Every structure is written in C-alpha cells, then in structure tokens.
Amino acid sequence: MNRKRYVTFILMLMLLLLAAACSDQKNENEKVEADEPTTSEASADDGEGDGNSADEEAKENTVEEVAADPLPQSLAELEELPAGYTGFISILDENGQKKIDELTAHLPDISGERSGNELDHYYNGLLAVFQQDFKGPDELIAKLKFQSIGSPDIDNPRMQFKENMNVLVILDGSGSMGKKIGGQTQMEAAKKAIVKFVGNLPKEANVGLRVYGHKGTGSSADKAMSCASSDLLYPLQPYEKDAFKQSLDQVKPAGWTPTELAITEAQKDLANFNGEKNTNIVYLVSDGISTCDDDPVAAAKALYDSDITPIINVIGFNVDNDGQRQLKEVAKAVEGTYQDVQDAASLQKELDQANEVAKQWAEWKKRESQSLSHERLKKDLDIFVFDSQQFTKIVDERQQVGFTLQYLYQTKKIMSSESYDYLVEKNTEYHRWVQTQYDELKADLENMNEMQYSEAIQALEEKYLQNTPD
Template identity: 60%
Template sequence: MKFRSLILWIVLSIVLTACGDKAANEKKLVPDQPITIDKTIEEENEQAEETVSDSTEEEIEVAPLPQTLSELAALPPGYVDYLGILRPEEQKQIDELTKDLPDISEEPSELQLDAYYNDLLAIFQQDFQGPEDLIAQLKFQTIGDPDIDDPRKQFKENLNVLVLLDASGSMRADLGGQTQMDAAKKAITNFMKGLPKDANVGLRIYGHKGTGSNSDKELSCSSSELVYPLAPYDQSAFQSSLDKTQPAGWTPIQLALNEAQKDLAPFKGEANTNIVYLVSDGISTCDDDPVGAAKSLYNSDITPIVNVIGFNIDHEGQKQLKEVAKATEGTYQDVQNAESLQKELDQASEIAKKWADWKKDKSTRLEIDRLKNWNDIWDYDARQFRKWVDERQQVGFAMQYLYQTRELMSSESYDYLQQKNRDYHEWIEAEYTKLKQDLYEMNDKKIDEAIQMLEEKYTENAPE
C-alpha cells in the first residue's frame, strides 16, 4: 500500500513539473512590449511604393515636340486616314490603335500626360512636308532661266529624259482596282507622249527578273535593263517595251542608278540637258548603296537633274529615297495614286515645252512663270493646311472617345491634353503661315536670290 502511494506521488510530481515547465515556456513567448513589426513593414512598403513612384517618374523621358517645320516633316507618319468616333467600326479601330496607351483616369503627373500626348500624337501623325521639299520643287522650275548660274539648270542643245522604273514584285500591289505597275505604265506613257518630238526619251527597268524569294535574290538584284534606249519617242516601240515589263523580284536601286550613268555617258552635260526620274515603291532591298550611286551620277560630267518619285511608299522607303534626292539636289515627291504620279511627271513635261520654245528662238529671254510659282506655293500650303486640320481633329476625336466613352482619362487629364493639342496645332498653323508669307514676298525677287534666302532661313539647320 505504501509502495503504491509512493508510485502515485512520483507520477503526480512529474506531471505537475511538466505542466509548470510548459506554462513557463508559454509565458516566455508573450513579449513584454507590443509587437511593432506590422507597422514597420507597412512603413517600409509605403516607402518602397514612393520609391517606385519616384523612380517611374524619373524614368519617363518625354521627347520635345518639333521646334521647326523641318523637324515636323521628319516625323514618321501614323494612321493618316480620317477616322470618326460614332460608328462601331470606327470605335473598334481607335481601340486597336490606342490599345497600348495607359489608363490615366486617376491622377497622372504633368510629365506622364506629356508622354501620353506624344504617344497619342504619334499614332495619328500626318505626313507633313518641310520647306526643303517646296524649295527643291521651285529649283526644278528654274531650269532654263538665264539668271541661274548652275550649268546643269541651263538649257542645252539637246534634251534627254530617262525614266528608271521599279519592276520589283511589290509593284503588283492593288491601287484602286489596278496594280501599281499598271498605274505607273499609264502615267509614263502619257508623260512620254507629251514630250517635244526633238527630245530623247529612255526607259530602264530594274528588279524584273526572278521572284521575291531568297533563292532568287542574287538574280533579281543583278537585273536592270534599258528596254527603250535614249532616242526620240516612237509610240509603238516604246509601248511594246513597256508592255513586256512585269513586276517580279527585288529592288536594286543602286544598280539602276549605276546603269543610268552608263546610259547617259554619251550625252555630256556641256551640250545636253539631262533629266532622270527614279520611280520606286520602296527602299532598295539588295544590300547596296543607292545614295552613293546617286552622288556618283550627280557629280559626273553628265550633270543630270535627278528627281525621285516614291510611289505609295512607307516611311522607311521615303527616308531612303529622300536621301537619294538630297544627294542630287533633286526633288522628292511621295505619290499615293496614279493621278498624283501623272501630275508629278507633268512638271517635267512643262520644262520640256520651255526647252522646245527656247530651241526655236534662243534669243528669246525665258522668264520663270511667276504665276506657276504662285500656284505651286498655293498647292503646297493647301496640302499642309489639310494635314494640320486632319491631325488636330483626329487627335481630338480620339481623346474625346477615350474620355467620354471608354472613361480611360479623368476630366482634368482630358482638359490638359485638349489644351496641349490646341496649342501645338496653333503653332503648326503659325509656322506654315509665316512660310507662306515669306514665299509670296520672295516670289517678286529674282528666282536664284529668292531660293538662296529661303535656304538660309529654313534648310540650313534641317535634320539629316
């Protein structure tokens, strides 16, 4: 009995001791002071958010808006067609175009709004023309004027017009129910028909062999052919040569220019007025140097006038072809349809007619047609005005839709962006108005003096 009681007492003591130790251990887990870890974490998170916000703000780089018309013209065009906001298909198109723009319905900073405006503007950027484009066009109109000292602009005994036509596969593209090639053929045929009978005409095609596949690249990039050698226009022979031309492969522009230099080699600039038209619907795709070839042609004793026509071309293509035109001090014109291509070629027809009049009576003093210059100035101004209006409205329409319909911007953001849009396009209007006034005032001066003044004011600091 005593032994059993002893055992019971020992077991009870062990249990009580264990419970006491557990209680003591649990007591140690209760801190003497309130835990502040949650508050510390919250503060650290807030600081981190502020740091991220500050960092994001610092990382935003907002490019300045154009400061000159030349800078404006250098911007790549975006969606240039008219786009309303009422029809479902128009709204769907705006949604697609602006899908990468952020939601600014909260409280964006002014810097963020400026970046937003730049991005929205780029989407609807119009294809403006800078002063240098019009100046080059006016220069071309001076051919034959006795006040011009440049020998290549003076009429000579013979007139030679050589057209270099892109026959690459992309010329199959549809253009209002006909291919680009068919539209080009019609315009070139009408152009050649209108030239004086004493003028020599020629047609060289390039990229007309092979296909657009990589396996045919070498063949296509080595293809260029003078299908109508320089000679007076013969309608039947010329049309036969043109009809055989079909779009095929790649675009070897350097090769075409190099071969053109050989075509014109017998016609030295001392006795020949040589005009070359390069027609292409894209950049050179043959890993070559068309600008270098253009410089070589321009600096040769052929002393040609080289004009470039970009036919329904994208921005990258425009950029390269403008460099070709600049290297030869020629004109570059971007044409979107057969009518505008015809209009551009017709300018050369007018020069050719002046040459024919001069050849009949060299004692007659040819004056630059000031009325024609006025028409060129008016046409240039009207086209830029239309682009200015379209861009301002299109950006404004998109803002209105994103604000009122999609609710992706606050009223404060909307007001800020609309004011910025008005200010920017008022600046564009003012700059083109000043240019137009300068052009009209200088139109009464001698043409070479007027062009020099325009170049000094508008093109010396133009972006490359």
C-alpha cells in the first residue's frame, strides 16, 4: 500500500470512530432525557409535593372540636355541681375588676369570631366560676324523712319513736378546725352550737360526745398517731351541763382527719342501745374530707345496717368541694341529711332541727304512744324559706355571670357583638330553666301539704329520685 492510500485509510478510520462516539453520546442523552420529567411535568410534580406537605401540615394544625358538655338537665344534676366563687363582685370597682380578671384568666380566648360550640364551652367555664351551691330534691327529701320520725303513718321501724332516745355527736377535732370564721375558730363556734343543742334536748334523752383527729399535729411524722385518735369524751347518758362542758373543753384542733375510725368507734358506743327499744340519732360534724386513707362511707353504711338502726345526719362546716363530695356520699349511703353550713348561726339552726324531733319524742313519751298530729309539712319543711333561698342563688348567679360578660365585652376580651349576645341569651335562658325547675318543686311540695308523710315522701321520691343513679 502506497503512502497516499495509507493516509487516506487512517483518516477514514478516525472519522468512523468519531461518528460512532457521537452516536453513542446522542443515545445516552436521549435516554437521560427520557428518564427525566419534562419541565411541565417537573412543575406538576413540585406542585403536588407542596400540596401534600400543606395538607399534612393543615391536618396536623387542625384540632378536632369536641362538643361542649350539656348543662344540667335536672335539679339532681344541678345539686351535684361544685360551688364556685359566690361572693359579690362589682365591675365598677377596680378591685372587683381585678378579681374578675383573676377568676376568668383560665378561660379560652374568644376575642375573635367563634362557633356556637366554642361559645358553649366558654359559657360552661364561666358558669363554673360563679356556680352557686343549689339544693335539690335529695337533701330536701332526706330532711323530710328526718322530720317524719314518729309519724304514725310511717311503716319504717327506724323512723318510729321508741322508749328511749340517744343522741351521739361526732365532732371533727382535726387541725383545720382551727381556722378563723366570724372572729372565732371553727372549733369555738362548733362548741358553742353543740352546748346549746344538747342543752335543749329533753331531759329524758341520753347524749354522747365523740371526737376524732384531736391528737398530734398535721405533720407527716404525726400522721399515724393522729389517724388513730378518736375518744368518747362523754358516754351516752343524761345531759349534765358542767360535766359535758368540761369534756368538750378538752378538745383542741390538732391533727389529721380519721373519719372512718370515728364512725366505727361510734358503732361500739351505741352497741348496747338496740334499735328495737331506742331511737338513735347520730350527728357527724366535720369541716373536710377524711385524710387518713380510709373509707368513711363504708363505715357509715355498716353502722346504718347494724341492729342499732340509727338515723345518721351529716353537717359540713365550711367545707371545700372535695370534702362536700365525700360527706354527701356518707349521708346518701345512710339515707340521712347533709347540710353545708358556713358559720356558727347556720350550724346552730341545723342542730335545732334535731331539737324539734326530740321535743316531738318527749311529747309522744308523755302521751304514752298516743297518736300525734304530724301535719307539719308546711311548718317544719318551711317551703317558702327553701324557695326564697334558691331564688336568691338563681338571681345572684345569673347577675354575676351577666355582669362579668358585660365587663369582658367592655374590655375587648369578647370582641364580637354576636358572641356577646349569644352568651347573654344563653345565660338568660339557662337561669330561666333553673327557676322553672324550682317553681315546679315548690308547687309539688305545696300540693303535698295535706298528704300524710309517707304519701308525700313516696310521691317526691317517685318523681325526683327514680332516675337518680345510685
């Protein structure tokens, strides 16, 4: 091969290799482009990705709205609500405004537009702040039963007068009874009321005094000792003023609150007074919940179910919501009365109810079991006093909630006039319903005035307690 042909051959070979390389590169580029999305496809993909992220973020930030709890549907439910702040607050007074700010600080923000459900939640919270301690049919019927003791038309042997009457007072001597109330301690107020109470009992009745929680201190180191303290300071016997007072003077508010122990020991105090021949009445006076990890409700039920067949009533003296709840459970378990009293005068008034029953027993004893006239529903139950007390609470609660709404609207904590109008109308309608319920109860009580006690009690229980859970 000559030199010219050789050069030509080399040049042609190089051109063929170069063409092949370009062809491979083109195919590779086409493959890469085929694998990658187009600009529009990429944009669509990017948009879809952002959309999913936004949806997920929105989903995470969306809180499922829970339906507001319903307001009470009956007087029994109304009675169960714990009391809130029941003092009067003026929205025109700077201190009153500060108090409202303090009491409503925990409520949710409704400065913007809100749904009806959110406003219902808000109203429930505001109502709880100013909730009054309404009395319902449970306590009323229990009081009516107590007042019916000795009535000839009552078949229950527990509620009939017997040859003897024994009244045992169980007094809380725990440290909290040292709190001041009306210029004196709760213990001092309780002592005065009890002395007057037992002093007014018929001389034929026996009286006893048991105290509990009066030893040690409120410290953890003294808990065991304090929770084991309960003494019968005045055994059941006729009242002797000096001896009784001397026994009561020993009591100083001290330690923890062993309520179960006191009730269990009270059963021993009454062991020799069988219910067949004795009308036994027990008054538990306490200012709070039992603090000794015990079960006073079970102890009270055991005493109630014993052959002592006592009538057990409970008085809560300036008690908080937890204490009220437990003491009410004690009273309910033994079908007794529960009364919450805030001062010495109201404590005395409650104990006077037992004095009235004791006087009826003394009359019965004098008449040697002759029938007594027990048309006392109007006099003893005092329908109009009860009704006026509940009416005052309705007015106070409605006005305090209404005034607070007005203040919150004026200070821009409620911005929307629609929200404000909704809450005001809800407040009006709710308290109109409460008033209707009490009007109906009052009418029922008035209609039962001419009934015998057993008929009246049965009618009230059938109407107001048949749907009440145990």
